[in-house]
Amino acid sequence: MIEEKNNKEVNEKLRTQLQRVITLLNKYKLLEGFVNLQDEMNKALAESSVQKENLDELRVLLDNLHPADIADLLEALPLEDRLLIWGLVKSEYDGEVLLEASDAVRETLITDMGTHELVAAAEQLDADEIADLAPDLPQNVMEDVFRSLPIAEREHLRAAMSYPEDSVGALMDFDVITIREDVRLEVVLRYLRRLDELPDHTDQLFVVDRDEHLKGVLLINRVLVSDPDMLVSDVMTKEMITLHPDDNAEDAAHAFERYDLVSASVIDQNKKLFGRVTVNTVIDFIREKAESEALNLAGLREEEDLFAPVLKSVRNRWVWLAINLVTAFIASRVIGIFEDSIEKLVALAALMPIIAGIGGNSGNQTITMIVRALALEQINTGSAWKLITKEIGVSAVNGLIWGAVVGMFTFAIYQNVELGFVMMMAMLLNLLLAALLGVLIPLTLRKLGRDPALGSSVMITAVTDSGGFFIFLSLATLFLL
Amino acid sequence: MIEEKNNKEVNEKLRTQLQRVITLLNKYKLLEGFVNLQDEMNKALAESSVQKENLDELRVLLDNLHPADIADLLEALPLEDRLLIWGLVKSEYDGEVLLEASDAVRETLITDMGTHELVAAAEQLDADEIADLAPDLPQNVMEDVFRSLPIAEREHLRAAMSYPEDSVGALMDFDVITIREDVRLEVVLRYLRRLDELPDHTDQLFVVDRDEHLKGVLLINRVLVSDPDMLVSDVMTKEMITLHPDDNAEDAAHAFERYDLVSASVIDQNKKLFGRVTVNTVIDFIREKAESEALNLAGLREEEDLFAPVLKSVRNRWVWLAINLVTAFIASRVIGIFEDSIEKLVALAALMPIIAGIGGNSGNQTITMIVRALALEQINTGSAWKLITKEIGVSAVNGLIWGAVVGMFTFAIYQNVELGFVMMMAMLLNLLLAALLGVLIPLTLRKLGRDPALGSSVMITAVTDSGGFFIFLSLATLFLL
Numbered sequence: 013m014i015e016e017k018n019n020k021e022v023n024e025k026l027r028t029q030l031q032r033v034i035t036l037l038n039k040y041k042l043l044e045g046f047v048n049l050q051d052e053m054n055k056a057l058a059e060s061s062v063q064k065e066n067l068d069e070l071r072v073l074l075d076n077l078h079p080a081d082i083a084d085l086l087e088a089l090p091l092e093d094r095l096l097i098w099g100l101v102k103s104e105y106d107g108e109v110l111l112e113a114s115d116a117v118r119e120t121l122i123t124d125m126g127t128h129e130l131v132a133a134a135e136q137l138d139a140d141e142i143a144d145l146a147p148d149l150p151q152n153v154m155e156d157v158f159r160s161l162p163i164a165e166r167e168h169l170r171a172a173m174s175y176p177e178d179s180v181g182a183l184m185d186f187d188v189i190t191i192r193e194d195v196r197l198e199v200v201l202r203y204l205r206r207l208d209e210l211p212d213h214t215d216q217l218f219v220v221d222r223d224e225h226l227k228g229v230l231l232i233n234r235v236l237v238s239d240p241d242m243l244v245s246d247v248m249t250k251e252m253i254t255l256h257p258d259d260n261a262e263d264a265a266h267a268f269e270r271y272d273l274v275s276a277s278v279i280d281q282n283k284k285l286f287g288r289v290t291v292n293t294v295i296d297f298i299r300e301k302a303e304s305e306a307l308n309l310a311g312l313r314e315e316e317d318l319f320a321p322v323l324k325s326v327r328n329r330w331v332w333l334a335i336n337l338v339t340a341f342i343a344s345r346v347i348g349i350f351e352d353s354i355e356k357l358v359a360l361a362a363l364m365p366i367i368a369g370i371g372g373n374s375g376n377q378t379i380t381m382i383v384r385a386l387a388l389e390q391i392n393t394g395s396a397w398k399l400i401t402k403e404i405g406v407s408a409v410n411g412l413i414w415g416a417v418v419g420m421f422t423f424a425i426y427q428n429v430e431l432g433f434v435m436m437m438a439m440l441l442n443l444l445l446a447a448l449l450g451v452l453i454p455l456t457l458r459k460l461g462r463d464p465a466l467g468s469s470v471m472i473t474a475v476t477d478s479g480g481f482f483i484f485l486s487l488a489t490l491f492l493l
Numbered sequence: 494m495i496e497e498k499n500n501k502e503v504n505e506k507l508r509t510q511l512q513r514v515i516t517l518l519n520k521y522k523l524l525e526g527f528v529n530l531q532d533e534m535n536k537a538l539a540e541s542s543v544q545k546e547n548l549d550e551l552r553v554l555l556d557n558l559h560p561a562d563i564a565d566l567l568e569a570l571p572l573e574d575r576l577l578i579w580g581l582v583k584s585e586y587d588g589e590v591l592l593e594a595s596d597a598v599r600e601t602l603i604t605d606m607g608t609h610e611l612v613a614a615a616e617q618l619d620a621d622e623i624a625d626l627a628p629d630l631p632q633n634v635m636e637d638v639f640r641s642l643p644i645a646e647r648e649h650l651r652a653a654m655s656y657p658e659d660s661v662g663a664l665m666d667f668d669v670i671t672i673r674e675d676v677r678l679e680v681v682l683r684y685l686r687r688l689d690e691l692p693d694h695t696d697q698l699f700v701v702d703r704d705e706h707l708k709g710v711l712l713i714n715r716v717l718v719s720d721p722d723m724l725v726s727d728v729m730t731k732e733m734i735t736l737h738p739d740d741n742a743e744d745a746a747h748a749f750e751r752y753d754l755v756s757a758s759v760i761d762q763n764k765k766l767f768g769r770v771t772v773n774t775v776i777d778f779i780r781e782k783a784e785s786e787a788l789n790l791a792g793l794r795e796e797e798d799l800f801a802p803v804l805k806s807v808r809n810r811w812v813w814l815a816i817n818l819v820t821a822f823i824a825s826r827v828i829g830i831f832e833d834s835i836e837k838l839v840a841l842a843a844l845m846p847i848i849a850g851i852g853g854n855s856g857n858q859t860i861t862m863i864v865r866a867l868a869l870e871q872i873n874t875g876s877a878w879k880l881i882t883k884e885i886g887v888s889a890v891n892g893l894i895w896g897a898v899v900g901m902f903t904f905a906i907y908q909n910v911e912l913g914f915v916m917m918m919a920m921l922l923n924l925l926l927a928a929l930l931g932v933l934i935p936l937t938l939r940k941l942g943r944d945p946a947l948g949s950s951v952m953i954t955a956v957t958d959s960g961g962f963f964i965f966l967s968l969a970t971l972f973l974l
Contacts, residue, residue: 019735019737019740023747023870027870031873084869087871088871088872090876090879201717205717207718208718210714210717214714215696233713235717236682236685236691237686237691238686253500254500255499259500263504266504268776269780270561271559276500291773292772295749295779296750298776302779302780302783306786306790307861309790312861312862316862318876318880319883320883325883329855329887330894333858333891336854337847340847341902343850345843347842348840351843354835354839354842355839358835358836358842361828361835361845362825362829364842365849365958366822369817369824373792373813373814374810374814376792377793380787380788380790381793384784385799388568389507389511389565390565390568390799392511395570395571395799395800399800402800402801402803405803406803406810409803410807410814418818477846477850481846
């Protein structure tokens, strides 16, 4: 019996188990390969004994894992091995594992399953969970699942599927316990005792009237410390955070962070209780959001299966490479204008990437600050101007310091005072350009109703590249030639 | 009375309130300036009536805000206004607001407070919260605070302060309710009822023996659905996740995500109960971690006050600019080697940034994938080789496609078939280099025990810049000149 699981040991155990699974898999595959060379007799023999043992050992290993851990294990395996293991997972876990897997890996698992298996897996889940899987499930599977559900669940599924991905509706579940305000706590306690278990993350009961309108919430912790003779209406709290299903999920996540919530009610326009959002869903949302931002920054359109086929990965990555190519072409043509100058003073060619590079780095620093401040609502019309002057100030100081360093470096190599001076001036001007646009690009994107983070790094780099080349080469043409 | 707060409305209200605060502040500051020009009589008059009214209105506004919201408001104000508002916040909130503010802003607030005020603010907090503030508090304040605490709290504070920032010890609090296993649930319920309230996020009680060794946990939800006559030992669960204070906080956060925890116990080597970690702390940790990664990627050393003085911001940003400058110098010297070639065919200067740029973009895509997979423990010795071949495959396909595009672009502009061909080859080779090092750099950093994310983007860009210039210019020198 498992007495207690220390988390560090759990992590190490998971690592060992992954290694063990791979070893067993290799043993299995080796034998399979070997057996193919032998005659049928031997094959039957091998299958019946050694191979079965290997598979059984794998199955036992998998049965002892949490579905979330199985999903992680599947993510870490190349496609072929992944499907072999997936076939061994006990079918009661199928639904949970699909839910925990990343979108990209989930797709590979679903492709491998039959209609019947998929329907069975979906039926193990709650309506809100089925809704999460729905976009990946074939049409006919969804129809079968839908038909197999009780009426109330169908309504829930329909509702959960009708909300866009980044809305509260998509995070919502329907596991709410409702009570009336005119009963005593003792009655509530007796009512709860009749249930087999409470839904996960039940930290409050929802107090509603006959028409399901939310009147308040009764915190479980208050129930425990209050006199059982008291009325719900005396113990319940009316000060609570409520969400609407079309609220922005990001805002809801901020409310959970800010007010340290475990669950929050979701109500419709008429204050009718609709469902709830729980903190575990919010954590998953925050993590996914942070990850998708990191992916977008690096020019990956979406989460990618680590072992995706080459062509699939190419498709996931081409958009940003194409955009980058266009900006690179433009920068190249800017240099093209000054080919005469470069021909006369070839040192320019070696020096120009320095100006462009530092400008890009500095611009990205500014943009990161501004995007973060916009996300936290820290910028208003009054402070925008203050920010521009501050960033210009930072760039001026940096431009003078690094400009001087770069100027001296240039002089040391080329023994040309004017060239060093041009480098310094170009550095200063490009950093000022980077600061100005580092503030203006995200503010403008926001004003246009776009996500200020998306693409702003590419844009600033394009500006500091082309701009840096232009500034440096024009100054050089003016003062040196 | 506040009946119910809809989150969307709360957000809008916060925005309006920030605007209102700014309006009031400006009104106040305008009058102050005006008054200075008048004689003393008028000044006294103004101070006693209009100005007082303005300040009072601000004070009322602030009193109705949650400390977390006040902290947000302070973050969004320039330094001078921030300190004016900070003076108006009621002192009972001081501790909470300091706790909620970001490190950079907290520093500005603390600098503005006297020893006495700081001690009073700290005394409102729990030991684990004081420990969070401790690094920012002056030595003498910490000594006063320490002396004012009861013995048990002192022990907690000492313990909480002894753990590094990224450990479970730093996330831990001490608000645990412990019970014995040989009592009936009814006794537990009666015991709870004697308390005024339960600590936030109490979803389980900790079952310990006489020596405080953890025997199991009693889930509140199980208490509610079980017969009060049952013994704790029959209802409690022994299957639970436990943490050690020196465990990695990131691992603990993964456990909360994976197993949907609300709280988890922290025990020492001898299984003695030490404290607990709750989900709200974990959410804050996840958010901060994601943010500091985003900041590091952009070359900001740490979180920066949006309205920090220019020189402070320069200090925060110089390290990465300096590193970037070194890599840019190296790239510049690589080009320097080929100055003769560029002099002969000046088109090379215009074309070389294209090769370097796309290489950098593609390398960063690979590195992001690998860093993410490493964080999720998806890479083991067996799969590393598979990943390299996959990334090489993706690069080969991209190299051929984009190489062809670039080659045709080059031919269209310079009417030179050989030059187009060299561009295509250079593109292909630089993308292959980017793929190879995009996998190897993070894997090597990890093997050296370093954070695979930190600096790997700078490194890959350095390689694809210098490498790209070298590949392109050597090929051009070999085949064109």
